[in-house]
Amino acid sequence: xxxxxxxxxxxxMGMTNKKSLKCEQHMGHRAMYWYKQxxxxxxxxxxxxxxxxxxxxxxxxxxxSPECPNSSLLNLHLHALQPEDSALYLCASxxxxxxxxxxxxxxxxxxxxxx
Amino acid sequence: xxxxxxxxxxxNVPEGATVAFNCTYSNSASQxxxxxxxxxxxxxxxxxxxxxxxxxxxxxxxQLNRASQYISLLxxxxxxxxxxxxxxxxxxxxxxxxxxxxxxGTLLTVNP
Numbered sequence: 001x002x003x004x005x006x007x008x009x010x011x012x013m014g015m016t017n018k019k020s021l022k023c024e025q026h027m028g029h030r031a032m033y034w035y036k037q038x039x040x041x042x043x044x045x046x047x048x049x050x051x052x053x054x055x056x057x058x059x060x061x062x063x064x065s066p067e068c069p070n071s072s073l074l075n076l077h078l079h080a081l082q083p084e085d086s087a088l089y090l091c092a093s094x095x096x097x098x099x100x101x102x103x104x105x106x107x108x109x110x111x112x113x114x115x
Numbered sequence: 116x117x118x119x120x121x122x123x124x125x126x127n128v129p130e131g132a133t134v135a136f137n138c139t140y141s142n143s144a145s146q147x148x149x150x151x152x153x154x155x156x157x158x159x160x161x162x163x164x165x166x167x168x169x170x171x172x173x174x175x176x177x178q179l180n181r182a183s184q185y186i187s188l189l190x191x192x193x194x195x196x197x198x199x200x201x202x203x204x205x206x207x208x209x210x211x212x213x214x215x216x217x218x219x220g221t222l223l224t225v226n227p
Binding site for chain 1: 146147149156157158159160161164166202206208213215217218219220
């Protein structure tokens with residue numbers, strides 16, 4: 001089973017709202033990721049968690065706040081977003097960053113629209 | 116030179132055709148290579164991983180040439196369902212460094 005689940009599938013929010021995206025995997029993977037993808041562009045890495053600790057933050061604005069409550073869950077808290085933040089937000093997981101054979105599996109994404 | 120560069124496409128081919136995608140990468144220390152396919156408004160799905168010289172899975176063959184820093188994906192007997200964007204992905208990991216770089220993708224349309 002290589003399933004990563006994400007909720008919600010779609011989200012519309014105003015610029016003053018606070019919302020959260022959720023991601024879950026039960027493959028025993030120890031690395032989890034958030035990506036942002038705009039139309040006709042490849043995914044852009046935002047954050048990487050390894051063993052529940054933030055390992056990489058790709059200079060993401062503080063209006064995006066990741067959280068990893070446990071090894072199976074990854075959240076992305078959103079606050080005071082801008083319309084240009086509208087995109088597909090993808091979660092991914094992989095077994096272990098240290099493995100050469102480490103492979104990422106993506107969730108179906110949350111399509112976010114900021115009004 | 117861009118970190119990962121793919122054929123810009125788009126590719127339009129008839130059913131049954133053989134199509135090849137090319138990808139070059141600039142970091143010679145890159146360790147792992149992947150091809151993902153992404154359907155419109157869906158997530159990327161892993162198609163193939165490549166760690167040594169190549170990999171074959173049914174109609175799909177991926178080849179790696181480390182000396183030339185080049186990866187290819189060959190699709191034989193293409194089907195309508197192969198229509199998608201194909202992403203070349205290159206991974207580097209060393210010590211505390213980690214980098215996964217995506218190419219811009221190549222759009223394939225297989226026509227009846």
